[in-house]
Amino acid sequence: MEKSYKITLTILLVLLAGLVFLEANQREPINWFKSYSQREKIPYGTYVFYESLKEKFEVKDVNIPPFEFLKDSTKNGTYFFLNYNVSLDKAEVSKLLKWVARGNTAVISSNYISASLLDTLKLTNKEKISKNKIVNIPLYNFTNPSLQNENFYEFNRDQPLIYFDSLNNHQKVLGIGKIKEDTTPPKDSLVNFVENKYKKGKFLLHTSPQTFTNFFLLTDNNYKYAEKFLAYLDSDDPIYWDNHYKRGKSIFTSPLYIILNNKYLKWAYYFVLIAAILFILFEGKRKQKSIKVIEPLKNQTYDYTRTIAGMYLDSKDYRGIANKMIDHFIILINKKLKVDILKQKNKVELLQQQTENSTEEIEKLFSKIKEIQIKTAVKKKDLEELNRLIIQFKKNI
Template identity: 25%
Template sequence: MKKKPIYAILSVLLLLVVLVVASGNFASRKNEQSTDMTESSFYSKDKKAGGAYAAFRMLPQLFLRNSVQVVTKPFARTFDKDNEIKFRNNVYILVADRLFTTEKDVDAMLDYVSRGNELFIAVNTPDPLLEKTLKFVTVESSNMQFKKTGVVQRYADETIPMDTSFRYPGMVSGSYFSGVDSNTTSILGYNYKNKPNFIRIAYSRGYVYLLLNPYTFTNYFLLHHDNVKALETQLSYLADGASNVYWDDFYNSQHSAQSGDFSEWQVLMRYASMRWAVWLTVVLLLLYVVFESKRRQRIIPDRPPVSNTSLEFVDAIGQLYYQQHNNYNLAHKMIVHFMEYIRSRYYLNTNVLNDDFIASLSRKSAVPEEDIRKLLHMVHQVQLEENISDEELKDFYNRIQQFYINTQ
C-alpha cells in the first residue's frame, strides 16, 4: 500500500523526462529546418525563415496613422464585431499558403471592399469561391526554383514607368492568373515564368489586391540583399494614410476548409507549446485519477449520541441522602433538580405552578396533564410536610423518575 505513491511519483517523473526529450528533439528538428521554406507559416510573430515577423514589423513605417491590429478570427466574425472596419479607408492584409474561406467570409470581404476599403491577399492558392465571385482564373504550378539566383518576382505597372525585379535563393510561387476581367482588373506583377501573378480588382468603391506569391512576405526573402523594397513596392498601392490597418493571423493557420463554428481553440492549438501543455495536463489528470481514486482516509466511526446524565445524577444524590436516612433533604433536592430540569429543557418559568404551566409543560414534554398535575401535587405536599416516610419518598422518587423516562 505504501509503495503506490512512490510508483505514481516515478511514473510522473518518467513521463516528464520523455516529454522534455521529445520536445527537445522536436525543437532541434525545427531549428535544423529553420531555413526550410516548404513549411512557411506566414505568422506575424514567427522569426524563422518562413515567418512574416520582419514584414509585420515594417508595416507601421509604411502606414502613417495607426499601429497594425492583429486579427485572429474569421473575416465574417471580425466584420460583424468591429465597428471601425465597417467604415471606409481601411486596409486589410491577409498572407497564407492556401486560402480557405466560407460563403459568409466572402460576402463580408466584398461588403468591406464595397464601402471604400482595400483588401490585400497574398496566397499560393486562392479560395475557389472568391475566384468565382471576382471572375478570375488561376493556374497552379510548381513552387520550386531550380536556378539559385533567378528572378522570383517582378513588378510592372503600365500606368507608371516601373519595372523592378527581385531575386533570392529560396521558394518561389509558380501559380499565375490565366484569365481576368479586363474591365475591372489591372496587372501589377509577374512571377519567375513571366506570368501575371499580381493583380488589382476594382470592386464598387474599393480594391482587392491578389498576389500569388506569399513568399515575398517571409523573413528569408526580405532579409536577402535589398528585397525589402519588394514589400514596399507591392504595398505602395495601398493608402498610406489608412484609418486602420489589419493583419490577419487566422487564415495562415488554416490547412483545410472550415467546419462548424469558429473557436478560440483553433488559434491556441496551432502553437506547439500550447499543444504540449494541454496534452501534459490531460496525462497528469489521468494519472491522478488512477492513483488517487481509492480512498486513503480511514472511515470515521459514528459518534454515539450524548446520553442524558440527569438520571445518573439523581441516583447518585439519592443514594447519598438515603444512606443517611435524611428523607426531607433528599426530597427537596429532588424537587430543586426537577425544577431546574424543566427550566433548562423546556424554558418554562417554575415560579407559578398553575393550570397554564401544567398545559405548557404537557404540550412540550408530551406527558399527559393528569400525570403532571399529580406530580406537582406531590411536590406541593412534600414542601408542606416536615417528616417524610420511606414509603412517601419512594413513591415521590418513582413519580419523578417516570417523568424523566417519558421525556427522554
C-alpha cells in the same frame, strides 16, 4: 510499499529523467507550418512584415469574419487578407464588393483566392510546376520599372507558382513570377500580382503570400520586395489586418496552447501527468483497515419451531401438539388442493383424484384424525402415528 514496487518505481523514474534530459538537450526542429500569423516568428509566420507594416501605417486587427466586420459602414481604408487560402463565401464576397465600390481597397495575398470573387472579377488562376526539375524554386519581381529589381527575388523553398492565366481590360499587371531554371512552357514570366479597379475602389490580388513570410524577408535583400509592394497602398488610410482567415491562431483560446508551444513548459506538463499516473498506480491502494464482513441474519424459523415443539413435548401435551398438526394439515389441503375437509363429504374421493395417495391411505389418515379428536387422552404413540401418516400423504401430493 513493497520492495518490488520500490524497485519498479525507481527504474521508471530513472528512465523518465533520462528521457527528459535527452529531450531537453535535443535541438528543436524547425517548424515549417504555414501559419501566416503576425505573432509567429517561425519561417512561415509574418511577424517581421507585420511589425514593418505598423511602422508605416495605422494597423487595426480584425478578429471577426468579414461579413460581421463589413456591417459597419463607417469603416474605410484597406482590408488586408494574407493566408495560404482565403475562401470567402458568396455572402462575404457580396459585402466586400460593396465595401470596395465605395472607394476602399481590398488586398488579398493568397495561393488560393475565393473562386466566387475570381468569378465576379472574371479571373482564373493556375498552378505552375516544373516538369524537368524535382524542386520548384519560385522567383518574383514587379513590372513597374521604378520598382523592378535587376534580379528576381528568390524564395528558396520548394513551392509551385500560382499565377493568373486570364486577364481582361479591368486588370493591370503589377507583378510577375517564374520558376528558377525552368525550360518547360510557359517559359515567360507569369502574372502573380494584379490591380483590379472596381467602381470607386480597387482590389490588389496577389497569389504569393510566402513573399511576406519571415523566411523570405530575412533572406538576402528580399525585404525590399515587401517595401515595394506597400508602395501600392495609401499610407493615409488605416489597414484592417484580417486574423479570421489565418491558419495559425492569433488569439489563444486554451492555456494548453501556450504550454505545449513552449518546450520546457510542455515537458514540465508531461512530467506532472506521468507523476500523477505513477502516484495512482503505487499509492492509490486503500490503506485503511479491512472492514469486517457482517453476515446477514439467518432465518431461524425452523429453530424456533423446534424449540416450541420441544416445550410441548417436555410438558407431554400430546393432544395440543396433535390438534396443531391437524390444523396445519387442514390449512395445507385448503391452500394447495382447494379442498375444504370440514365441509366436503366426498373429501376422500377428491383428494384421491388430486394426489397420488391411495384410498386406503387417505381413509387411514382421516380415521386416525377422527380417533385422536374423540380420545380423551392422546398418547405419544398416537402422535407419532399421526405424524407418519401426514408425512406420507405430503410426499404423494
